[in-house]
Amino acid sequence: MHTGIHADWRTVPRELLRLRRLLLSLASLPLALLVAGLLWWLAGPLYAALGLVPLIAWAWGWRVLERNWRSWRYAERADDLLISRGVLWRELTVVPYGRMQLVEVVSGPLERRFGLASVQLRTAAARTDAKIPGLVPQEAARLRDRLTELGEARSAGL
Incomplete structure (x- = not known):
């Protein structure tokens, strides 16, 4: 894409x-x-x-x-996280680290059965809330920790 x-x-x-x-x-x-x-x-x-x-x-x-599965991707950049998805209607969400208020890892019973977890991001603006589904739990935890660390560093600098 x-x-x-x-x-x-x-x-x-x-x-x-x-x-x-x-x-x-x-x-x-x-x-x-x-x-x-x-x-x-x-x-x-x-x-x-x-x-x-x-x-x-x-x-x-x-x-x-x-x-649809092939369309899901994410990228960590210096100042923000990019999440891209969609086939007919492509969507690119840019989440600035300094705007993140909550980063959580969510895994329901079926996700756990398949060895998956999702990273849910809450930001200061509800329109930029985002989710990355279907990550392996280790990657979800790593991403949560990294985003939390970057979010705290960027918001402290405001």
Whole structure:
């Protein structure tokens, strides 16, 4: 992805894609079976083919999730953190270290099962709050510690 900004970009681990595909499958595949079963029972086998609609959505979502996963990147620069994401609508968030008020590592049960954690950033302006999902816990902790240290140093200098 070309952002026009020179930085050493880092990507998020592939495990995030695996987790999101699992969630997609857990939602879409049972829905396809339910729709097909109900339509078969209520209207007959011809209408049961409409159960393919959730399967088509699943196949489309499978590909879209990979493109979205590839779009996530972040870069630490001297004065700010850059977070880039998005395929159709690309978004670049610039978080100045001096504006950070809270940096936390969050990991729900599924994220922990996949060995992932997210870094959540809160800033003085709500519009620049940001999140980096799907990091390995060691990288999330390292990034949290570094951002906290840089944030304290920059805010002390204001």
